[in-house]
Amino acid sequence: MNPADSVLLTDLYQLTMLQTYHAQCMHETAVFELFVRRLPEQRGFLLAAGLEQALDYLQNLRFQAAELDWLASTGRFSADFIAALADFRFTGTVEALPEGTVFFANEPILRVIAPLPQAQLVESRLINILHLQTLIASKAARCVLAASGKLLVDFGMRRAHGAEAALLAARANYLSGFTGTATVLAGMRFAIPLFGTMAHSLVQAHEHEADAFAHFAEAQPGNVVLLLDTYDTEAAARTLVQLAPHLSQHGIAIKGVRIDSGDLAEQAWRVRDILDAGGLRQVTILGSGDLDEEQIAALLAAGAPYDGFGVGTRLDAATDAPTLDMVYKLQEYAGTPRRKRSTGKATWPGRKQIYRQHDADGLFSGDCISLENAPQAGEPLLQPVMHAGQRLAPAESLASIRERVRQQLAALPATLRANRLDAPYPVDIAPELRALAAQLDRETH
Amino acid sequence: MNPADSVLLTDLYQLTMLQTYHAQCMHETAVFELFVRRLPEQRGFLLAAGLEQALDYLQNLRFQAAELDWLASTGRFSADFIAALADFRFTGTVEALPEGTVFFANEPILRVIAPLPQAQLVESRLINILHLQTLIASKAARCVLAASGKLLVDFGMRRAHGAEAALLAARANYLSGFTGTATVLAGMRFAIPLFGTMAHSLVQAHEHEADAFAHFAEAQPGNVVLLLDTYDTEAAARTLVQLAPHLSQHGIAIKGVRIDSGDLAEQAWRVRDILDAGGLRQVTILGSGDLDEEQIAALLAAGAPYDGFGVGTRLDAATDAPTLDMVYKLQEYAGTPRRKRSTGKATWPGRKQIYRQHDADGLFSGDCISLENAPQAGEPLLQPVMHAGQRLAPAESLASIRERVRQQLAALPATLRANRLDAPYPVDIAPELRALAAQLDRETH
Numbered sequence: 100m101n102p103a104d105s106v107l108l109t110d111l112y113q114l115t116m117l118q119t120y121h122a123q124c125m126h127e128t129a130v131f132e133l134f135v136r137r138l139p140e141q142r143g144f145l146l147a148a149g150l151e152q153a154l155d156y157l158q159n160l161r162f163q164a165a166e167l168d169w170l171a172s173t174g175r176f177s178a179d180f181i182a183a184l185a186d187f188r189f190t191g192t193v194e195a196l197p198e199g200t201v202f203f204a205n206e207p208i209l210r211v212i213a214p215l216p217q218a219q220l221v222e223s224r225l226i227n228i229l230h231l232q233t234l235i236a237s238k239a240a241r242c243v244l245a246a247s248g249k250l251l252v253d254f255g256m257r258r259a260h261g262a263e264a265a266l267l268a269a270r271a272n273y274l275s276g277f278t279g280t281a282t283v284l285a286g287m288r289f290a291i292p293l294f295g296t297m298a299h300s301l302v303q304a305h306e307h308e309a310d311a312f313a314h315f316a317e318a319q320p321g322n323v324v325l326l327l328d329t330y331d332t333e334a335a336a337r338t339l340v341q342l343a344p345h346l347s348q349h350g351i352a353i354k355g356v357r358i359d360s361g362d363l364a365e366q367a368w369r370v371r372d373i374l375d376a377g378g379l380r381q382v383t384i385l386g387s388g389d390l391d392e393e394q395i396a397a398l399l400a401a402g403a404p405y406d407g408f409g410v411g412t413r414l415d416a417a418t419d420a421p422t423l424d425m426v427y428k429l430q431e432y433a434g435t436p437r438r439k440r441s442t443g444k445a446t447w448p449g450r451k452q453i454y455r456q457h458d459a460d461g462l463f464s465g466d467c468i469s470l471e472n473a474p475q476a477g478e479p480l481l482q483p484v485m486h487a488g489q490r491l492a493p494a495e496s497l498a499s500i501r502e503r504v505r506q507q508l509a510a511l512p513a514t515l516r517a518n519r520l521d522a523p524y525p526v527d528i529a530p531e532l533r534a535l536a537a538q539l540d541r542e543t544h
Numbered sequence: 545m546n547p548a549d550s551v552l553l554t555d556l557y558q559l560t561m562l563q564t565y566h567a568q569c570m571h572e573t574a575v576f577e578l579f580v581r582r583l584p585e586q587r588g589f590l591l592a593a594g595l596e597q598a599l600d601y602l603q604n605l606r607f608q609a610a611e612l613d614w615l616a617s618t619g620r621f622s623a624d625f626i627a628a629l630a631d632f633r634f635t636g637t638v639e640a641l642p643e644g645t646v647f648f649a650n651e652p653i654l655r656v657i658a659p660l661p662q663a664q665l666v667e668s669r670l671i672n673i674l675h676l677q678t679l680i681a682s683k684a685a686r687c688v689l690a691a692s693g694k695l696l697v698d699f700g701m702r703r704a705h706g707a708e709a710a711l712l713a714a715r716a717n718y719l720s721g722f723t724g725t726a727t728v729l730a731g732m733r734f735a736i737p738l739f740g741t742m743a744h745s746l747v748q749a750h751e752h753e754a755d756a757f758a759h760f761a762e763a764q765p766g767n768v769v770l771l772l773d774t775y776d777t778e779a780a781a782r783t784l785v786q787l788a789p790h791l792s793q794h795g796i797a798i799k800g801v802r803i804d805s806g807d808l809a810e811q812a813w814r815v816r817d818i819l820d821a822g823g824l825r826q827v828t829i830l831g832s833g834d835l836d837e838e839q840i841a842a843l844l845a846a847g848a849p850y851d852g853f854g855v856g857t858r859l860d861a862a863t864d865a866p867t868l869d870m871v872y873k874l875q876e877y878a879g880t881p882r883r884k885r886s887t888g889k890a891t892w893p894g895r896k897q898i899y900r901q902h903d904a905d906g907l908f909s910g911d912c913i914s915l916e917n918a919p920q921a922g923e924p925l926l927q928p929v930m931h932a933g934q935r936l937a938p939a940e941s942l943a944s945i946r947e948r949v950r951q952q953l954a955a956l957p958a959t960l961r962a963n964r965l966d967a968p969y970p971v972d973i974a975p976e977l978r979a980l981a982a983q984l985d986r987e988t989h
Binding site: 294361 | 545546548549552554556561567570576611618671672673676702704706709710712727728731739740745746748759762763764766775804805806807867877878882885886887888889
């Protein structure tokens with residue numbers, strides 16, 4: 100069974116707290132907001148992603164009979180609490196940033212308004228879902244900005260953290276502007292364009308590299324991308340030049356080559372020269388091998404003749420910042436705003452809205468976090484997406500999300516586009532929100 | 545559908561290479577080995593984990609009708625190739641390190657011997673499975689060494705990368721010696737002991753912290769662990785001291801408290817003093833909040849009175865080293881050893897074995913990587929686990945793996961136990977293996 104489909108993919112304390120709420124009949128409306136407390140020091144902005152899977156989770160949340168039996172067998176829960184769980188459904192309201200929206204620290208990207216037990220139980224998995232895709236989409240957006248329109252393919256499946264991460268990383272990368280993925284299942288599930296080349300093992304399994312190239316080309320004549328660096332990259336490029344006329348006689352054109360090791364800039368210049376001298380100017384060069392946005396930017400700045408990049412490990416595990424400080428906090432219960440005051444982890448209370456301002460050129464010029472009932476200048480970003488446990492609209496297409504990302508990245512201030520981390524984006528806290536927090540601090544003992 | 549159950553959770557190039565092998569009738573026996581090329585700079589050793597899920601994957605590998613239909617619809621594959629995939633089964637032999645075995649760079653932890661297409665197709669998902677649990681188990685082992693026998697609980701579900709990572713991180717942590725997990729589904733699936741406390745939201749949802757504590761205690765009288773830092777940690781501890789006699793009259797004992805923010809050492813001393821002065825010497829203190837092995841070691845070295853720790857984000861995403869350079873490389877095809885020579889990524893050819901030596905005290909004193917047919921002194925580590933596509937033994941119990949880990953960690957040289965990374969463990973390459981590599985380099989053009 101898919102762990103993603105089990106309501107028991109949660110933390111034990113959610114269930115013990117629910118048992119407390121059940122015993123005390125605490126079913127009043129709770130308001131929780133999900134946000135990132137601090138940006139990782141390597142990020143100037145984040146990109147919201149994963150809402151589609153989050154809404155799917157909320158709408159389908161059920162305790163199965165086998166799960167209830169197992170919970171009963173642990174001896175931790177009362178019979179009437181377990182009986183109540185059998186009827187558990189999520190009936191709340193959700194507001195959220197559309198997927199692909201740029202956001203910053205302390206800005207709520209999702210708000211849940213529901214009876215306290217419902218809003219509480221979903222904390223762990225909601226974070227788990229939104230954290231993963233937001234993390235990867237934010238890293239992918241950096242690569243998209245660095246690649247200046249070159250082809251970008253997600254190669255990271257094998258070192259993503261497990262099956263769901265592999266599949267959803269492909270989705271997050273694509274919605275951020277990647278051209279496609281090598282992960283076949285993402286092609287089937289999400290209609291994401293698939294790209295692939297060949298592995299060193301295919302070359303190694305042949306006695307002669309030329310045979311490996313010819314056999315691979317004959318087997319998929321429409322999509323011939325050959326890997327050059329199994330033994331000697333330049334020798335492989337020369338082999339290719341010799342092979343091309345023979346393939347051409349059979350109507351097979353070589354589409355591209357991939358270089359996966361060594362000095363990637365140097366190798367690309369040499370391969371480009373060999374291909375061009377051999378009349379293969381139309382053959383593209385794809386680079387791969389522990390790439391990320393910094394190396395892509397450096398290769399392009401150096402003028403290395405790459406037409407595209409395969410990005411894997413550093414993207415699908417976001418290795419430079421593999422987690423976000425994403426939390427889900429109670430902001431209101433039974434009509435009263437609430438505030439946590441733990442050292443270094445205090446929260447802004449109440450139902451909030453983000454207002455984003457634009458400058459004369461249409462670029463983002465500053466955000467203000469305010470209370471929902473104290474509007475500020477600018478565009479409000481949180482939108483209703485679920486009511487009474489039902490989505491308000493069908494799933495948004497990836498094409499639509501990609502277009503939003505394109506517009507959002509184009510509207511970033513130049514410092515954020517350039518990944519200059521010394522010039523943080525201005526996010527204000529509205530006076531009304533500061534006043535509410537101060538008032539709560541005075542009232543709570 | 546569970547992405548983990550789909551054979552299409554693989555890279556496109558596996559399928560295009562398979563189409564090439566199919567067209568060329570390349571079905572001879574291939575030998576692939578899975579290993580880590582370099583240890584992360586933060587690790588002196590790794591712990592093998594995930595074999596159970598890897599064998600499960602191999603044994604159940606099938607193309608479903610809907611998957612074959614979809615592959616046909618892409619126009620990338622020939623009809624007779626797709627027809628052949630319908631009968632695809634894994635019929636190979638697998639040798640591996642038992643789960644919980646300590647290993648080092650370049651040491652094969654799994655070998656697949658199978659017809660080339662079978663051995664090739666499984667590369668992406670085998671790495672995906674073994675990478676995840678090996679990554680987390682290796683981090684968890686560091687925490688276990690640092691915690692010197694204190695209670696350790698996995699709190700990381702929410703920031704693990706997706707559903708499968710959350711579930712299997714709990715398994716990896718537990719097999720490495722953690723006491724248990726907060727992830728409920730891991731309790732149901734793997735019988736891992738569950739631990740949980742309460743969240744700040746439960747306190748915030750009450751008007752008075754004392755009511756929150758009392759209500760929580762009454763709802764699960766056998767397992768009362770209270771969170772102290774929602775507003776003021778010391779005030780909460782004093783509230784608890786006042787509350788304890790009333791709870792005691794109803795037969796409810798407070799088992800422990802948790803501190804999740806602020807200066808964790810300082811807070812623990814103050815809370816311990818308040819509890820002890822209030823007659824609550826038996827109440828344990830659990831620490832949490834962005835902990836890892838270094839902070840646990842520092843807290844214990846400072847004498848902070850913690851009885852246990854909840855470890856989350858930094859563990860379940862292995863944030864200091866979130867990926868391993870784990871690869872799966874062709875070492876032999878059709879009876880001939882093979883070697884990749886890419887710059888910086890050359891491999892040792894042939895079927896290999898790891899031989900581990902022990903010193904007079906029984907501690908690991910050095911490994912030698914040799915060819916299977918050129919034995920060296922020491923204990924051979926790779927063992928047969930699957931033949932003709934069938935497991936050779938039932939799944940090993942987690943209790944048995946935990947006992948192996950206990951023995952392995954006890955046999956580590958002191959430098960590795962202390963995480964001293966300036967004294968790497970000695971791993972030799974046997975002369976026979978060096979000779980084979982040199983011979984292949986001479987023969988391959």
